[in-house]
Amino acid sequence: MRALLLTLAGALAVASCGKLDTVGGHYPGMRLFQPASGGYHIHYADPPWSLAEADHDYGALQPVLVVKAVYLGVDLSLVAYDLQVDRVDCESAAAAASEARNAAAAAGEVIDFGVRDFENSAGDVASEFGTRDGSGSLKALLPAKAQSTVDEQGFTIRARRTFFEVGAAGPGCFRVFVLSIYELDEHDLSFMLGSFEPRLQGADGGGAP
Numbered sequence: 001m002r003a004l005l006l007t008l009a010g011a012l013a014v015a016s017c018g019k020l021d022t023v024g025g026h027y028p029g030m031r032l033f034q035p036a037s038g039g040y041h042i043h044y045a046d047p048p049w050s051l052a053e054a055d056h057d058y059g060a061l062q063p064v065l066v067v068k069a070v071y072l073g074v075d076l077s078l079v080a081y082d083l084q085v086d087r088v089d090c091e092s093a094a095a096a097a098s099e100a101r102n103a104a105a106a107a108g109e110v111i112d113f114g115v116r117d118f119e120n121s122a123g124d125v126a127s128e129f130g131t132r133d134g135s136g137s138l139k140a141l142l143p144a145k146a147q148s149t150v151d152e153q154g155f156t157i158r159a160r161r162t163f164f165e166v167g168a169a170g171p172g173c174f175r176v177f178v179l180s181i182y183e184l185d186e187h188d189l190s191f192m193l194g195s196f197e198p199r200l201q202g203a204d205g206g207g208a209p
Contacts, residue, residue: 061141064083126163131158
């Protein structure tokens, strides 16, 4: 069902205005998202991903990239994936992930995978962990209509939080927060997160040769 949802969502989504990546050939055919404020960039496949709509209600979230949930042409009033990027204070990516993991557990989230290293394609080593809803705290981030859909369909909300140190533009960390109705420890998402770099595209500072 997941593949069908994403395929149909991609077919019906409005084309993103992200720049098509032709630099270096690392992500051929994928689009580049780099915010006007700079500081980071990420590559995404469009479809199924698209830029978040400025006038859409995403509840407590402020995603930059989303995947709409559509089944047999019917809008489920739910976003299958939200990807949000925030700059947070931190001593290190590992410390930020550990602190966030403890806070998530205290909020009633169930740990799917504990804090671990994650290396992007540029050689930056991030720290991340994954959870699923246990108390409704993750569902509460969604708009009211989406929360009703989650209850009606019996979905479980999952989150993956990946922390990258800001680096030369520091101090601080970028938290890449992905919320979804699907399991998040998967190859496609890891590949996409591996394209995230805490710098402008083409800027020096990547760890890879």
